[in-house]
Amino acid sequence: MKKSILLAFFTMLLSTKFISAQDSLVTAMAKRSQTSLTVSNGELKGLGWDKIIEKAKKSNNIVIGEEHFTNEIPFFVSKIAGQIKFDNFFCEIDPFTAHIFEQKIKTLSADALNKYTADYGNTFSFYAFKPEFDLLKQLVNGKTTIRGTDQILLVADRLICNELMQTTKNTRAREIYKTIRDQSKAHFSAFLKDQKNPFYLLTPDFDTQINELANLKLSTEENKIIAALKLSAEIYKSQNHHLRIQLMKNQLMADYGSWVKQKNLYKYGANHAAKGESLLEIYDIGNLVNNIEDSQFSSSLHIIVLGKSGWQASPFEGQPASQIDENEGSLKSLKPFLKLVNGTEWQCFDMAPIRRAIENGKVKVTDVKLSRIIKGFDFLVVIPEVTASQFPKL
Structure with a gap:
């Protein structure tokens, strides 16, 4: 009995040391592919930002995988849309609501739109929040078509x-x-x-x-x-x-002929956006987009962006925000990267070198979720501290 307990203890100890060694190797590689982004006067600057925009300009399909309910992530997406003209914006709402949003933004005066938002804003899903709705307005005013692919929200x-x-x-x-x-x-x-x-x-x-x-x-x-x-x-x-x-995939493909070969921006929860198998063990919309672009002899660009610390809003007005814990969920798996994030600058990690090392057998990643993130995204953008999105003051 004592021998079996000792064996289990040493097995666990060796396993822990092995995982720690693998994490250290990933961290070392991540450090070599790390660049920063700086927020200055309402703009994003820095080598990391330049690298993202350079790659985004070369791809027809840019897929953003996010953690919802923060101010900084729609700001990040809005800055990409400020640099690149998109024909279509695919998002995590249903196609009918997307069309309603687009028509209201196009046709209502500022006062009428504010009144409509006051009456129906709590039915807008993520776009009930001011930074998200401002992003929609920016895209619509820039002649980008809003395309929803999700089921109809509960409300x-x-x-x-x-x-x-x-x-x-x-x-x-x-x-x-x-x-x-x-x-x-x-x-x-x-x-x-x-x-x-x-x-x-x-x-x-x-x-x-x-x-x-x-x-x-x-x-x-x-x-x-x-x-x-x-x-x-x-x-x-x-x-x-x-x-x-x-x-979601069915509704994406329903109008395939009207958006294929155009410049498309996608914004979904990180669970949906990976190139390969999603973080929820299914082949999701990110995988479909990747395959479509592959069939066009090109490649889609997949970016996962999240906060290391800070607060996320509740989806319901009046409910308290929740604090982000880097030791839970997907953030826990990203520990080899997060330990390199210090100070106030945003950090960008190019996944390509790490992905090649995994494919060539130079590094083995035992954490399945971490492996899916490395293989499923081209860039990881980490914001040191995020703030909870606010509902508009009407």
Whole structure:
């Protein structure tokens, strides 16, 4: 018995030393590929920034994998969009909401847009936050098409049904859209007071309303949106991640002919953006984009950007922000890189040399998540301290 305990102890000790040695080797290589970015007078400068822009200008598809709910990351993306003209912006919202955003930004006056945001802002997902919505406005004003690929947000049934009320020619459908809009708002208000209360999209009454709509004589566009609402409810209820990714890829490819070979910017959670297998063990939208670009005899550029410390906002207004812990989640796996991040300058790590060392057997990475990040992204950008995004003051 004592021998087996001692053997287990020494095995664990040797394993720990081996992992530590491998981490040190990755850190040494990372240091050689490390450059910095400096924020100065509202602009990004430095060798790291120049390197990113140089590579981004050479690729038709730039994929940003982020940690949500901070001010600094949409700032980073806005600066890329300030240097490069993009034809399309793909993002983690549904295509109908994306179209609504684009049309409101294009057609409403500043005061009218502020009022609309005050009324419906909490249905905007990430774009409810000021820096995110400012990024959308920058892109739309720069003639970039906004393209959503995700399922409909839990509370965006209100946003979408409000629009459908204005366009439907079916009197009964208009009544149902109004019911969904009003009930969604009431349920969300109840949820904010007590998180045990369900979103309307998840209730039996929502199913009843949608099923009735599906049996009415409606336009092709209405039928398409109703089907999307039903599928979105199914994804949320079943928590079927694979089905969600299938939908995202399906909606990306639905308009393939209108964006292929154009200049495209993608902004998704880091879990979705890797070239190969995602951080959630599935071949996600980043992998699809990589394969599409590969079929064009070129390569997409994948950048993961995150904060080492600081705060992330809650997705719901009035809820407290959460503190970032570098010893949890993906950050824990990135320890070989994070130990090189000190001071206030942002740091950029070129993954290509480390990736080649892994492929050539010169270094072995035992942490699966770290391996996926190194193989899945061209650059890792680490911000020493991030701040929580703020909702606009209206």
